[in-house]
Amino acid sequence: MNYKFPADFWWGSAASGAQTEGIATGDGKGESIWDRWYSNDPSVFFNEVGPDQASRVYEMYKEDVKLMKEIGHNSYRTSIQWSRLIPEGRGKVNPDAVAFYNSYIDELIENDIEPFICLYHFDMPMAMQEIGGWESKEVVEAYLEFAKTCFELFGDRVKKWFTHNEPIVPVEGGYLYQFHYPLVVDMKRAVQVAYHETLASVKTIKAYHEAGYDGEIGIILNLTPSYPRNEEDPEDVKAAQLADGFFNRSFLEPAINGVFPADIVELITELDLLPDYTEEELDLIKANTIDLLGINYYQPRRIKKKESKSEYDSVMPDDYFDNYVWPERKMNPYRGWEIYEKGIYDCLINIRDNYGNIPCFISENGMGVEGEEKYINEEGRIDDDYRIEFVSDHLKYVHQAIQEGCNVKGYHMWTCMDNWSWTNAYKNRYGFIAVDLEDNRKRTIKKSGYWYKEVVANNGFDD
Numbered sequence: 001m002n003y004k005f006p007a008d009f010w011w012g013s014a015a016s017g018a019q020t021e022g023i024a025t026g027d028g029k030g031e032s033i034w035d036r037w038y039s040n041d042p043s044v045f046f047n048e049v050g051p052d053q054a055s056r057v058y059e060m061y062k063e064d065v066k067l068m069k070e071i072g073h074n075s076y077r078t079s080i081q082w083s084r085l086i087p088e089g090r091g092k093v094n095p096d097a098v099a100f101y102n103s104y105i106d107e108l109i110e111n112d113i114e115p116f117i118c119l120y121h122f123d124m125p126m127a128m129q130e131i132g133g134w135e136s137k138e139v140v141e142a143y144l145e146f147a148k149t150c151f152e153l154f155g156d157r158v159k160k161w162f163t164h165n166e167p168i169v170p171v172e173g174g175y176l177y178q179f180h181y182p183l184v185v186d187m188k189r190a191v192q193v194a195y196h197e198t199l200a201s202v203k204t205i206k207a208y209h210e211a212g213y214d215g216e217i218g219i220i221l222n223l224t225p226s227y228p229r230n231e232e233d234p235e236d237v238k239a240a241q242l243a244d245g246f247f248n249r250s251f252l253e254p255a256i257n258g259v260f261p262a263d264i265v266e267l268i269t270e271l272d273l274l275p276d277y278t279e280e281e282l283d284l285i286k287a288n289t290i291d292l293l294g295i296n297y298y299q300p301r302r303i304k305k306k307e308s309k310s311e312y313d314s315v316m317p318d319d320y321f322d323n324y325v326w327p328e329r330k331m332n333p334y335r336g337w338e339i340y341e342k343g344i345y346d347c348l349i350n351i352r353d354n355y356g357n358i359p360c361f362i363s364e365n366g367m368g369v370e371g372e373e374k375y376i377n378e379e380g381r382i383d384d385d386y387r388i389e390f391v392s393d394h395l396k397y398v399h400q401a402i403q404e405g406c407n408v409k410g411y412h413m414w415t416c417m418d419n420w421s422w423t424n425a426y427k428n429r430y431g432f433i434a435v436d437l438e439d440n441r442k443r444t445i446k447k448s449g450y451w452y453k454e455v456v457a458n459n460g461f462d463d
Contacts (some may be wrong), residue, residue, distance in 0.1 A: 003399045004460040010410025011077040011456040012068075012113070013432065014364050016121035017058075017081035019419045022054040028094040031126040033133075033181040034422070049425035049437075055417060056436025056441045061104050063443065065333055067109075068416060069111040071449040072456030073434055076108060077116035077220075077294075077363060077412055079165065082125050082146050089125035090142040098153060098409040105157055116160040116363075116412075118220060119147050119204065122170060122180065122422070129182065137276075140200045147204040151211060159215035161208065162294060162363075163201035166222040169252050170197070176316065179423065186275045187269040187315050191320050195275035196253045202288040209288070218292035219255050220363045223248050223347045226301045229324045235305035239321035242267070243303045246317040256293065256355045256453065258286035268308075293351065293433045294363030296414075297344045299337040302326045334428055338390060341393045348401035348408060365394050365415035368421070368428030372446075382446040391448070392461060399460075413452075417443060 023029055039052035057064055068076055082089065086096045108115045120143065128139045147163070155161075173180030175190035184190075201219055201395040209216045224247055228240035241263065249261040251290060268274055288327050304324040310316065329338045344365065351360055367390040375382050391413060417433035420426060432449035455461045 001463045002460060003396060003463065005399065006402065006409075007459070009459060010114070010361055010412070011452075012073040012075035012077070012116075012410070013414065013416040014116075014412040015415045015417075015419055016079040016118070016123070017084065018051060018054070018079070018123040019218060019415075019421060020055045020057040020078065020417075021084070022056045022058055024056075024058050026096075027058060027084070027100075028087060028096045029081065029128065029277075030083040030089070030094075032081070032083040032123045033126055033129050034123060035083075036126045037181040037313065038260055043304070045423050046425040046427040049420065051420060053437075054420040056321065056434050060443075061100075062107055064417065065104075065107045065111050065113065067433055067443055067445065067449075068108075068113055070453070071445060072453040073113050073416075074158075075114040075116055075410065075412070076416065077118060077160075077162070078104075079118040079121035079123075080150055081123055082120065082143070083123060085149065086146055087127075087130035089139075089148070089163060090145055093149060101154060105154055109157060110435065114160065115158050116162065116419075117150070117158045118152065118162040118165050119143075119150060120163065120167075120200075121165040122173075124170075132369070133174075134196045134200075135189055137175040137196065137199075140196050140203065143200045144203045148207055148211075151208060151213060155208075155213045155215065157210075159213075160222050160292070161215060161217040163204045163217065164197060165220040165294075166296060167194070167197040167201070167219070167394075168222065168247055170328040172247075173299045185312065185314070185316075187271075187317070191268055191273050192275040195251060195277060198251065198285060201229040201305075202285050203418075205290065206284065206288040216291040216359075218290040218294060219251070220294035220296060221248070221251050221255065222296040222298070222364070223252070223350075224297075224299060224301045225343050225346045225350070226303050229302065229304035229326075233305070236303065239305045240301075242320045243301055243317070246320075247301070252355065254285050255290050256358055258289050259286075267320075273315070291359070292409075293355075293358050293360040295347055295351070295360055296364035297362065298365065300340045300343045302329075314445075319436060332367055332369070334427055335368045339390065341397050343402050344394050345397035347405070348398070348406040352404075352406045357405070359407050359409055361408060361410035361412065362394075362398060363390070363412050364414040365411070366430045367391075368424075368430050372426050372429045381444060384446045384448045385449075387446070387448040389452045391452075395455075395461070396463070 228236040418431040
């Protein structure tokens with residue numbers, strides 16, 4: 001079968017500034033929460049590789065853009081590091097950062113690659129964290145000024161903007177499950193963080209639209225569909241709905257419909273966990289919805305009714321469901337994630353049927369594999385057939401969704417080249433392009449990169 005995609009489909013990949021740029025001597029970058037956490041405790045990070053040792057895109061971006069073009073990209077998403085552009089989070093702008101981002105954006109455009117730019121990808125400036133991070137309305141206002149600065153500096157060329165990448169992750173990682181700084185376990189504070197992320201997003205969308213730029217602004221959400229163990233068991237079904245509410249609809253509903261999900265609002269009201277908010281803010285949220293949705297899809301969530309005792313002393317989302325191991329699942333053993341290609345289709349059908357079929361694209365989807373050096377062939381290239389299979393199997397479901405009327409504009413794989421991945425550092429590799437840490441970050445296109453080039457050239461592929 002031939003899988004042909006619409007004309008002008010966005011083919012590319014995604015990354016973030018914090019995970020790729022690294023730190024160069026004299027670059028003027030301020031400290032982020034990741035820089036601080038690493039300096040406090042390098043042992044948390046795989047092989048003690050920190051954010052300063054990312055893929056050196058700050059110095060190698062021209063070479064990287066050429067490689068993107070070589071493997072067929074017509075678009076690419078990255079983020080502007082808040083702590084690089086405005087080192088203290090507010091106030092003085094770093095002229096070296098302005099020069100770098102201007103040159104990077106220009107280089108992409110000159111190579112016929114459209115820049116998609118995200119404003120926040122988990123990298124809170126430390127100076128802002130010290131006054132509360134996303135718990136603070138003062139930080140919401142500082143973020144708005146950062147966003148406006150980005151629009152003024154780069155908005156003449158950048159036409160696709162995104163306020164946040166995966167805003168649920170700072171909530172989960174930083175304030176519930178301790179895999180991001182500041183390592184807090186407190187659901188009330190987590191709710192406040194989530195609310196302020198949404199508030200920051202809508203204020204930024206309002207500012208962008210009011211300024212009259214001729215582009216689009218949206219948000220990137222990691223949608224993890226929740227499947228009940230037994231669709232005939234009302235308790236399993238309700239547990240799955242609540243998991244979906246906590247981790248998907250808590251950002252999806254306000255982003256597209258301008259309201260928070262009623263069942264989650266009811267629950268956190270009963271628990272006395274409502275955030276500090278005003279009616280005026282709720283009106284802002286209602287009036288400033290997104291133009292474009294990015295969907296990051298990696299894995300499903302399998303849910304059953306609560307059958308275990310909570311391991312936490314205080315209230316948590318986990319009080320309302322248990323995770324369930326589906327007996328038929330197939331796994332990526334390196335990342336510990338289930339591979340379920342149909343989930344990407346289910347996400348898209350949900351947007352079609354329940355969210356007005358808003359324009360959307362797959363903004364991340366990918367497969368992290370440890371020890372890829374064992375797949376190096378005699379020519380020195382990684383033969384990552386498993387990645388080709390993973391991407392093509394997901395693309396088949398994206399194609400089916402498009403055939404069934406979903407308003408899908410593109411597909412970006414995570415990621416272009418192997419990059420630093422938070423506390424996992426370089427443990428799992430995701431890229432179309434290998435990065436050799438032992439050889440001055442040397443780049444080598446993998447088999448999947450050459451395959452992707454053919455897919456883009458044909459605007460599709462044969463089964």
